[in-house]
Amino acid sequence: MIRALRPLLVKEFRQIRRDPISLAMLLVLPVVLIVLVGYALNFDVKHVPLAIFDEDRSPASRAFLERFTHSEYFNHQHTVTTYREIDRLFTGGLVKIAVVVPSKFGEELLAGRDVRVQILVDGSDANTAGQATQNAARMTAEYSNRVTAFALWKKGATFAAPLDLEPRIWYNPDLLTSHFLIPGLIGFIIVLTAVVSTSLTVVREKERGTMEQIMVSPLRPIQMILGKTIPYLMISLVAATGILLIGYLLFDVEVRGSLLLLYAGITAIVLGGLGQGLLISSLTDSQQVAFMASVLSSLLPSFLLSGFVFPVANMPVVLQVLSNLAVNKFFLILVRGVMLKGAGLSAVWEQLVYMLIFAAVTLGIATRRMQKRTL
Amino acid sequence: MSETAIDVRDLTKRFGAFTAVDQIRFSVRRGEIFGFLGANGAGKSTTIRMLCGLLEPTAGTATVGGYDITREPEQVKRNIGYMSQRFSLYDDLTVRQNIAFYGGVYGLRNNRLRERMEWVLTMADLKGHEDTMARHLSGGWKQRLALGCAILHQPPIVFLDEPTGGVDPLSRRNFWELIYRLSSEGVTVLVTTHFLDEAEYCNDILLINAGKLIAAGSPMELKIRHISRPILEVRTDNVVRALESVRGQLWALETSVFGTALHVMVEDEPGGRVRIESTLRGEGIAVHGIERILPSLEDVFLYLLDQDARRQAAA
Numbered sequence: 069m070i071r072a073l074r075p076l077l078v079k080e081f082r083q084i085r086r087d088p089i090s091l092a093m094l095l096v097l098p099v100v101l102i103v104l105v106g107y108a109l110n111f112d113v114k115h116v117p118l119a120i121f122d123e124d125r126s127p128a129s130r131a132f133l134e135r136f137t138h139s140e141y142f143n144h145q146h147t148v149t150t151y152r153e154i155d156r157l158f159t160g161g162l163v164k165i166a167v168v169v170p171s172k173f174g175e176e177l178l179a180g181r182d183v184r185v186q187i188l189v190d191g192s193d194a195n196t197a198g199q200a201t202q203n204a205a206r207m208t209a210e211y212s213n214r215v216t217a218f219a220l221w222k223k224g225a226t227f228a229a230p231l232d233l234e235p236r237i238w239y240n241p242d243l244l245t246s247h248f249l250i251p252g253l254i255g256f257i258i259v260l261t262a263v264v265s266t267s268l269t270v271v272r273e274k275e276r277g278t279m280e281q282i283m284v285s286p287l288r289p290i291q292m293i294l295g296k297t298i299p300y301l302m303i304s305l306v307a308a309t310g311i312l313l314i315g316y317l318l319f320d321v322e323v324r325g326s327l328l329l330l331y332a333g334i335t336a337i338v339l340g341g342l343g344q345g346l347l348i349s350s351l352t353d354s355q356q357v358a359f360m361a362s363v364l365s366s367l368l369p370s371f372l373l374s375g376f377v378f379p380v381a382n383m384p385v386v387l388q389v390l391s392n393l394a395v396n397k398f399f400l401i402l403v404r405g406v407m408l409k410g411a412g413l414s415a416v417w418e419q420l421v422y423m424l425i426f427a428a429v430t431l432g433i434a435t436r437r438m439q440k441r442t443l
Numbered sequence: 444m445s446e447t448a449i450d451v452r453d454l455t456k457r458f459g460a461f462t463a464v465d466q467i468r469f470s471v472r473r474g475e476i477f478g479f480l481g482a483n484g485a486g487k488s489t490t491i492r493m494l495c496g497l498l499e500p501t502a503g504t505a506t507v508g509g510y511d512i513t514r515e516p517e518q519v520k521r522n523i524g525y526m527s528q529r530f531s532l533y534d535d536l537t538v539r540q541n542i543a544f545y546g547g548v549y550g551l552r553n554n555r556l557r558e559r560m561e562w563v564l565t566m567a568d569l570k571g572h573e574d575t576m577a578r579h580l581s582g583g584w585k586q587r588l589a590l591g592c593a594i595l596h597q598p599p600i601v602f603l604d605e606p607t608g609g610v611d612p613l614s615r616r617n618f619w620e621l622i623y624r625l626s627s628e629g630v631t632v633l634v635t636t637h638f639l640d641e642a643e644y645c646n647d648i649l650l651i652n653a654g655k656l657i658a659a660g661s662p663m664e665l666k667i668r669h670i671s672r673p674i675l676e677v678r679t680d681n682v683v684r685a686l687e688s689v690r691g692q693l694w695a696l697e698t699s700v701f702g703t704a705l706h707v708m709v710e711d712e713p714g715g716r717v718r719i720e721s722t723l724r725g726e727g728i729a730v731h732g733i734e735r736i737l738p739s740l741e742d743v744f745l746y747l748l749d750q751d752a753r754r755q756a757a758a
Contacts (some may be wrong), residue, residue, distance in 0.1 A: 075547025086535045277529035284525040
């Protein structure tokens, strides 16, 4: 059984070595993708271009505006003197947010009256607009508290806010998008390459007729399946290691939990991806069709349904049910748990079991179809 | 092993409503070269694929090397070699790597693998090209290497599905010499072809059309059994016009064009000559000669196919 696998494995590795483009796709592409996506898919909103319209020009207004000009959330780009200019800057996309301080700002504050500060936001980019508004509101509230405290202190009273929210964010204190995305990217990229590469190699053998030649030999279907699975599993593990290293070196994403558990999870999802690829190749006869089917069936669920970007809990019920078909969903929970939270087996064993079931079902059907002599 | 290498009983394969192979029945003696003839799509490949275990029959049974193809497919696979018209080699592996792979698949190792590799390299005349990529080999070499890979494990029965397609005439002749050599060593060879000249090389042939068996026997038997009437070869300057004027005449039982000559089957030789000559002269076509010839397999098959078509039209 094992001895019969040797010629299959030797042949597969020889073919992989002869085909540098495919090998590059398997090893280099994941690393390139992680660098690209790691830098590009960044939801942190900092350095939003800002315009300031100070109608007051008092020491008080300058003190207030300093909070904005010295913040890393905003880049002070323009100082304007009319609303028309703000309009022009927004239309030209030169600023995304503008702060308007009304005249008599300092006077009114000193007199202890309410003052309205206006913040204008370009809402065409909803995510940026939302976060920038929040940051501006928070900074204004902080300043307002300081003013209140100062006023009370002058009257000999002390200021105490009745409720004090003290947020402490675990696992990813800086809320870095990269810490959230890179663990998920491992599954995303590995599944994509595993599905595409296996489905293509099997369909290529069908096109050339070599699959038929192997089918008339005494090799059993399970041996053929293993002969295709083992080499690509090994390559995928190497690729995953590359991604982990890049994640650590470039984005400071470390593995807090057990490496062994992480690799067990990676192995489980790769097996699922290989099963999916073999299943596709048993259903198609041309490389083009196999390629399209592999890309669509691995990319779309991984991206849209797994919770990689959009949380599963926010989806409509139908999609939540469908999301169970995206094997990446389980991997994501496992990998984020192990890498970011240091979760152990007791926390993620269910995910491991789900992934292994997915792998067993896909590989099982693929083997079955080979037995039925339809491959 | 018994004297019967392959025994096929009412083998049938249907794809949906289409019947590709319809109750075919034949047997092949051990060490025989058995030709399987028919047009493209007649059901030759489908039959071979069932016998090799690549397709499951819809009905009927067959034994290959004494093993039942549906109940003992593993035993069948151990005893056969199979080569398809596609010369299924790995283009991106060298000659030696291809042989090593197929040898390994059949469990050949170490000394035995080396010994068989030598044999294949010699047989296929590939000495000195061991490290050439299979994709750089010419058609004839690819064909011989594919055959070598198919019979590395020395199977007693070999299936060759259109093994000479897309290969030059010299390579085709060399290939048939290899088939003869195998047969003389006691290997049973079942070969499909649509080249009628190749069918002449076979000990026994079987003609199938639209999935049905039409005739079986040795080439000589078929000629004698089916063609009892004389065939006249007519040489004229305009074979097309000659065909048009002779075809349809009641006395012309069968007409066909062979190269630049016209073959006409007639009731009797002297009467036929006179009728052909007068008909063509009447049409103003010059006749350079009329000669009685031995029927070729092509005559036989065209005749049989024609008979078959008439039977079907009548039914």
